[in-house]
Amino acid sequence: MDWKIELIAIPVTDVDRAKDFYTKIGFNADHDHRVNENLRFVQLTPAGSGCSICLGEGITDAEPGSVRGMQIVVASADEAYRQLVAAGVDAKPVETLDWGKFTYFADPDGNQWAVQELPKYN
Template identity: 40%
Template sequence: MVDMNLEVNIIPVSDVDRSKQFYADLGWRFDEDAAPADGVRIVQFTPPGSGCSVTFGQGITAARTGSLQGALIVSDIEEAHNELVARGVEASDVWHGAPFPAEVRLKGPDPERTSYGSFFSFADPDGNTWMVQEVTTRLPGRI
């Protein structure tokens, strides 16, 4: 089978400049801000260490603002949480156990720091939600 690399996720936003500032404040790499046609603006950022970028702007998606539910993988959940909070992000507390539904979440990181077992979440100004998950050892077949 031909490799299929996920390289861009499109985020629906209501205020392009506000979103641009938010993702810059996260410390994500700014890649582009282009207006290739009337009524079209494309802004792209890439999270540190990621092969996948996010794109938002004007005239690029009909998705409802705030409808994105994305996931980020980190090697240290507490370090990532502390870094985002220090950058002014309103993040949930760290939890472990199942990520869904919220009622089954257990407080704090996984006591054994099991890979795929600890999480927190945050949202951008439009309510697009990012779940952050700790992965220290990949399952077989995963990069």
């Protein structure tokens, strides 16, 4: 049996601000639906990803900005860094480690993300 991670809730204070931020950095806005006055569901997917994030009202009781350790894998950390900076994101310059190249950023609520370029082994 396959167990696939397909959706991760990201706690935010302002759904529209967060949706604008994530679409500005290249996530696709897949779904935005207000179910009722207490529940709004927004699903966003990074280009090429099989896993999405969801934002909204009534989605999670986690503290906005409390997510740490979310990681996205890209073909080029340098290109990702340039794209983030061009979108106005305060991304950290690319760091090269034995297990890949990384840049880091946070969303407007402080949820923290790592962007990794996997090492190329021969």
